[in-house]
Amino acid sequence: xxxxxxxxxxxxxxxxxxxxxxxxxxxxxxxxxxxxxxxxxxxxxxxxxxxxxxxxxxxxxxxxxxxxxxxxxxxxxxxxxxxxxxxxxxxxxxxxxxxxxxxxxxxxxxxxxxxxxxxxxxxxxxxxxxxxxxxxxxxxxxxxxxxxxxxxxxxxxxxxxxxxxxxxxxxxxxxxxxxxxxxxxxxxxxxxxxxxxxxxxxxxxxxxxxxxxxxxxxxxxxxxxxxxxxxxxxxxxxxxxxxxxxxxxxxxxxxxxxxxxxxxxxxxxxxxxxxxxxxxxxxxxxxxxxxxxxxxxxxxxxxxxxxxxxxxxxxxxxxxxxxxxxxxxxxxxxxx
Amino acid sequence: xxxxxxxxxxxxxxxxxxxxxxxxxxxxxxxxxxxxxxxxxxxxxxxxxxxxxxxxxxxxxxxxxxxxxxxxxxxxxxxxxxxxxxxxxxxxxxxxxxxxxxxxxxxxxxxxxxxxxxxxxxxxxxxxxxxxxxxxxxxxxxxxxxxxxxxxxxxxxxxxxxxxxxxxxxxxxxxxxxxxxxxxxxxxxxxxxxxxxxxxxxxxxxxxxxxxxxxxxxxxxxxxxxxxxxxxxxxxxxxxxxxxxxxxxxxxxxxxxxxxxxxxxxxxxxxxxxxxxxxxxxxxxxxxxxxxxxxxxxxxxxxxxxxxxxxxxxxxxxxxxxxxxxxxxxxxxxxx
DNA sequence: TCATATTAGTAAAACGTTTTAGTGTGGTGA
DNA sequence: TCACCACACTAAAACGTTTTACTAATATGA
Numbered sequence: 001x002x003x004x005x006x007x008x009x010x011x012x013x014x015x016x017x018x019x020x021x022x023x024x025x026x027x028x029x030x031x032x033x034x035x036x037x038x039x040x041x042x043x044x045x046x047x048x049x050x051x052x053x054x055x056x057x058x059x060x061x062x063x064x065x066x067x068x069x070x071x072x073x074x075x076x077x078x079x080x081x082x083x084x085x086x087x088x089x090x091x092x093x094x095x096x097x098x099x100x101x102x103x104x105x106x107x108x109x110x111x112x113x114x115x116x117x118x119x120x121x122x123x124x125x126x127x128x129x130x131x132x133x134x135x136x137x138x139x140x141x142x143x144x145x146x147x148x149x150x151x152x153x154x155x156x157x158x159x160x161x162x163x164x165x166x167x168x169x170x171x172x173x174x175x176x177x178x179x180x181x182x183x184x185x186x187x188x189x190x191x192x193x194x195x196x197x198x199x200x201x202x203x204x205x206x207x208x209x210x211x212x213x214x215x216x217x218x219x220x221x222x223x224x225x226x227x228x229x230x231x232x233x234x235x236x237x238x239x240x241x242x243x244x245x246x247x248x249x250x251x252x253x254x255x256x257x258x259x260x261x262x263x264x265x266x267x268x269x270x271x272x273x274x275x276x277x278x279x280x281x282x283x284x285x286x287x288x289x290x291x292x293x294x295x296x297x298x299x300x301x302x303x304x305x306x307x308x309x310x311x312x313x314x315x316x317x318x319x320x321x322x323x324x325x326x327x328x329x330x331x332x333x334x335x336x
Numbered sequence: 337x338x339x340x341x342x343x344x345x346x347x348x349x350x351x352x353x354x355x356x357x358x359x360x361x362x363x364x365x366x367x368x369x370x371x372x373x374x375x376x377x378x379x380x381x382x383x384x385x386x387x388x389x390x391x392x393x394x395x396x397x398x399x400x401x402x403x404x405x406x407x408x409x410x411x412x413x414x415x416x417x418x419x420x421x422x423x424x425x426x427x428x429x430x431x432x433x434x435x436x437x438x439x440x441x442x443x444x445x446x447x448x449x450x451x452x453x454x455x456x457x458x459x460x461x462x463x464x465x466x467x468x469x470x471x472x473x474x475x476x477x478x479x480x481x482x483x484x485x486x487x488x489x490x491x492x493x494x495x496x497x498x499x500x501x502x503x504x505x506x507x508x509x510x511x512x513x514x515x516x517x518x519x520x521x522x523x524x525x526x527x528x529x530x531x532x533x534x535x536x537x538x539x540x541x542x543x544x545x546x547x548x549x550x551x552x553x554x555x556x557x558x559x560x561x562x563x564x565x566x567x568x569x570x571x572x573x574x575x576x577x578x579x580x581x582x583x584x585x586x587x588x589x590x591x592x593x594x595x596x597x598x599x600x601x602x603x604x605x606x607x608x609x610x611x612x613x614x615x616x617x618x619x620x621x622x623x624x625x626x627x628x629x630x631x632x633x634x635x636x637x638x639x640x641x642x643x644x645x646x647x648x649x650x651x652x653x654x655x656x657x658x659x660x661x662x663x664x665x666x667x668x669x670x671x672x
Numbered sequence: 673t674c675a676t677a678t679t680a681g682t683a684a685a686a687c688g689t690t691t692t693a694g695t696g697t698g699g700t701g702a
Numbered sequence: 703t704c705a706c707c708a709c710a711c712t713a714a715a716a717c718g719t720t721t722t723a724c725t726a727a728t729a730t731g732a
Contacts, residue, residue, distance in 0.1 A: 005455070007718055018682045023720060034680050056456040057396045058718035061687050066393070068436075077422035079415065086413035089439060098453065100404075100436040103425060117434065119341070120392040262625050289598050291627040343688055354712045359690060370710050394688035397717050678729070685722085695712075702704095 006052045014050075015043045022047075026054055060122050069312060070118035071101040072111065072128045080255065080282050080299070081129070084151070087305030088127065095313055097124070106227070108133040115141065125312045129153055132195060147315035149308050154196050154326075161315075163307045163327045167197050170297050170331035171204030174251050174279045177295075177333060179212040183249040183277065185220060189237065189261055190253035192223035201253045201281070220244060230260055237264035248276055255282035262290065283334060293336035300329055342388045350386075351379045358383075362390055396458050405648060406454035407437040408447065408464045416591065416618050416635070417465070420487070423641030424463065431649055433460070442563070444469040451477065461648045465489055468531060483651035485644050490532050490662075497651075499643045499663045503533050506633050506667035507540030510587050510615045513631075513669060515548040517613065519585040521556060525573065525597055526589035528559035537589045537617070556580060566596055573600035584612055591618035598626065619670060629672035636665055 008026070012019040022043055024033045030040045046052075060066040069092055073081040089099045100123065104111045111134045118126065125147035130138060135155050141148050142160060151163045171188075178186045188205045191198060202221070209216045222240050224233050237260060241247060252258035258280030265272060272278050272292055280287050283298035307327045315322055344362070348355040358379055360369045366376045382388075396402040405428055409417040425435045436459065440447045447467045451474075454462065461483035466474060471491055477484050478496060487499045507524075514522045524541045527534060538557070545552045558576050560569050573596060577583060588594035594616030601608060608614050608628055616623050619634035643663045651658055 009718075019719085020682055020684095020721080021680090024681095027720080034678080036680065039680085053452055053456045055397075055458075055718050056453075057393055057402070057458050058687090059720075060393045061391075061397050061689085061717090062719045062721085064687075075422065076412070076425065077415075077418045079413075079418075082413045082415075082418035086411065086439060089412065093438075098436070098438070100434070102429075102434065103422060116389055117392075120389045122391075122393050259621050259625065266625065266627075285595050286622045286625055289595065289602065289622055290625055291602075345688075355689085356691080356712055356714095357710090360711095363690080370708080372710065375710085391688050394717090395690080397687090397719085398689045398691085400717075673732100675732095676730080679727085680725100681727100682725075683723090686720085687718105690716085692715085693713090695710105697709085697711105698707105699709095700705100700707080 005055070006050055008052075008054065011043065011046055011050070011052055015039075015046050017043060064122060065124050066122045067096060068098050068100050068121065068123045069125045069127060070114075070121075070123040071099050072114055072118075072126065072130075073101065073103055074106050074129055074131070075103045076101060077103075078256075079284055080152075080301075083301050084305050084308075087302060088309055091305060091309040092312075095309075104131050106131045108137075112137050125149075125316055127151065127308055127312060130155055132193070145321050147312055149311045149315075151304060151308055152197065156196060159324050161311050161324045161326065163304055163311065163329070164197060165299055165304075165329045165331045167200035167331070168204040168207070170281075170333075171201040171251065171253070172208045173204075173331070173333050174295075174297055175205045175208035176212070177279070177335065178249040178251070178277060179208060181249070181277065185217070185244070185246045186249040186251065187220040187222065187240065187244065187247045188251050188253065189222045189224065189240075189257050191226045191257070193226045198253065205251060220247065224257065230256075233257070233260045234264045234267070237261050238268055241265070241268060241270060249278070250276075251279050251281075253281050255280060255284060257281075258294070258296075259286060262286075262294070279333075287336075295336045296334050297331045298334050299331055303329055341391070342386055344388075344390065347379065347382055347386070347388055351375075351382050353379060400458060401460050402458045403432060404434050404436050404457070404459045405461045405463060406450075406459040407435050408450055408454075408462065408466075409437065409439055410442050410465055410467070411439045412437060413439075414592075415620055416488075416637075419637050420641050420644075423638060424645055427641060427645040428648075431645075440467050442467045444473075448473050461485075461652055463487065463644055463648060466491055468529070481657050483648055485647045485651075487640060487644055488533065492532060495660050497647050497660045497662065499640055499647065499665070500533060501635055501640075501665045501667045503536035503667070504540040504543070506617075506669075507537040507587060507589070508544045509540075509667070509669050510631075510633055511541045511544035512548070513615070513671065514585040514587070514613060515544060517585070519613065521553070521580070521582045522585045522587065523556040523558065523576065523580065523583045524587050524589065525558045525560065525576075525593050527562045527593070529562045534589065541587060556583065560593065566592075569593070569596045570600045570603070573597050574604055577601070577604060577606060585614070586612075587615050587617075589617050591616060591620060593617075594630070594632075595622060598622075598630070615669075623672075631672045632670050633667045634670050635667055639665055 008019050008022050012022045017039060021035055024030050024035055025040055025043050076082055085101060092099055102114050108131050111131045115137050126141055127149050129152040130150055135157055138158055149161045154162050154164055175186060190202055206216055252261050278294050280294055280296045283296040287294035287296045311325060344355050344358050348358045353375060357371055360366050360371055361376055361379050412418055421437060428435055438450050444467050447470045462477055463485050465488040466486055471493055474494055485497045490498050490500055511522060526538055542552055588597050614630050616630055616632045619632040623630035623632045647661060
């Protein structure tokens with residue numbers, strides 16, 4: 001019943017040639033290795049007719065490479081990551097690479113484990129949205145000359161390729177938009193993580209306010225604890241909006257904060273309108289369909305994925321170790 | 337610079353034992369194989385100190401199993417699938433299984449390729465949301481006695497385990513809700529796919545209307561071509577709502593149709609209220625935050641993932657081939 | 673005609689494990 | 703004293719490839 005999968009040996013036997021010959025043909029080295037066209041055709045026919053597929057595991061063991069790219073994200077169910085994952089998958093697939101992914105939940109421990117696991121599976125390259133405190137693990141990969149590209153989050157202490165957007169510019173742009181609308185009290189809702197791309201969102205916001213108004217009111221900045229339950233965040237936001245009735249604009253530094261924020265406003269029956277504007281980080285259907293429509297800072301997903309995969313492929317195809325490259329794209333302010 | 341990864345041979349040499357002994361220790365067979373505790377401890381210390389991790393590729397080649405489960409979905413960027421993927425990943429991880437996934441875009445060809453690819457990587461089990469016309473490929477897997485669980489979509493011609501929800505009941509429930517609200521002209525927006533879980537949504541809708549009203553008006557059913565561009569769908573929906581001003585309730589058979597529908601309504605400036613109710617298939621933040629809130633038929637994601645993974649693990653841990661099992665869960669009507 | 677090149681292939685080692693079938697030593701019971 | 707067993711461990715084959723180093727036969731050039 002359970003028919004064992006064919007091996008190169010079966011094909012060799014059937015074609016009356018050595019397995020070496022079959023291997024050469026499989027790997028397109030037949031001409032180079034002086035295999036006659038007669039034999040090539042005969043063997044290729046058998047391969048096709050029998051539907052033989054070489055065992056990739058054996059191949060990996062022998063060659064040390066797997067044609068697999070490891071993708072490590074914080075949470076695949078976050079729309080930003082799943083969109084990127086899908087795009088990366090498509091593009092990698094076209095180059096004959098597969099993606100194996102895992103979510104870290106932002107735990108350095110899990111990240112460490114995952115890297116080890118991927119290593120023991122001989123993945124060829126790593127695409128990582130790194131958790132904090134994983135610098136050494138990534139450095140270890142770099143020391144082994146594995147192709148690595150970080151995205152979304154950057155680790156400044158590492159000399160590693162990166163694709164992301166300029167968050168200072170993006171949040172400056174958003175805040176400036178509010179300021180040009182003559183908003184007086186612009187709040188920022190962010191998280192209390194000391195990672196570059198979060199800190200930058202704060203910096204851009206602050207800089208815009210200083211540039212336009214000269215002084216900034218720190219009490220309008222809410223830093224929600226990272227990983228806090230949604231309900232708690234909503235409660236905190238309600239309190240902020242109650243205590244600071246003077247707020248006339250809010251910039252949310254992540255998409256889920258914006259969702260919590262809109263939920264809080266809904267529960268308070270406070271409407272978003274010209275007197276109270278909102279901008280969300282990362283775009284999505286939620287914001288487009290909201291009444292009124294919510295402005296958003298969209299990240300260029302397609303381009304991010306494109307750049308990531310091309311950096312990876314370049315490293316993969318070059319024999320020497322390439323210079324690291326940092327690609328900083330611009331976020332787009334979508335005014336609604 | 338590039339230090340080669342350690343192998344079992346290095347450990348054996350260092351501990352002055354054979355590689356067999358190290359292997360036994362690694363696999364917890366040390367006691368059973370009469371290895372002295374002195375040796376066990378010595379070897380374990382070296383393994384730990386050197387941070388040795390066995391090469392999984394070699395292990396797979398030798399054992400034929402990989403501790404990897406292949407997950408094949410239509411599109412990982414669809415929130416339903418990414419949510420399920422995340423839950424499955426978590427649960428599998430706890431049992432020491434990894435997930436490798438790919439999106440099929442509902443192409444039988446890609447699906448075939450993927451199965452081959454997974455096979456050549458010796459994945460231990462398959463979780464599949466099957467595309468149409470892939471019955472033979474899945475049957476081939478079953479013939480090889482590979483653990484397979486289908487979800488979301490079912491293929492009636494196959495004797496295979498499945499986890500999904502009762503779509504007849506779900507759409508009946510939704511339609512009945514409308515009928516109890518005395519809705520007179522209930523529309524159904526669905527897609528023109530002849531797959532069970534889509535057809536069932538139509539059947540449940542129709543049955544409810546027949547049960548309550550005796551006759552059904554087929555012109556209130558819109559079957560959008562599968563894979564059609566969003567803009568086109570929106571245009572089609574606008575036309576439906578214009579031509580049939582009598583419609584006072586709409587059931588959308590998928591989440592993306594609901595999103596297109598709400599967009600269409602927004603563009604027409606037609607409001608959702610007590611005179612025009614909407615129910616969406618699959619819940620999400622979009623519907624919760626919409627003004628007014630949109631009722632939805634939620635699928636029990638957590639339970640679906642739980643059932644899938646436990647079916648897979650059961651098959652994986654049992655030596656014989658188990659009877660196939662069909663788990664049909666109930667969707668929940670969330671009235672807002 | 674002989675040395676050398678070219679053509680058309682192949683044998684065998686290697687990748688890093690697991691597992692089967694041993695081996696050698698010391699102890700025990702009769 | 704001998705047969706046997708338990709104990710503690712190991713040699714070597716196997717998984718399915720790729721690749722290096724070879725061979726044997728024919729062709730070429732001087």
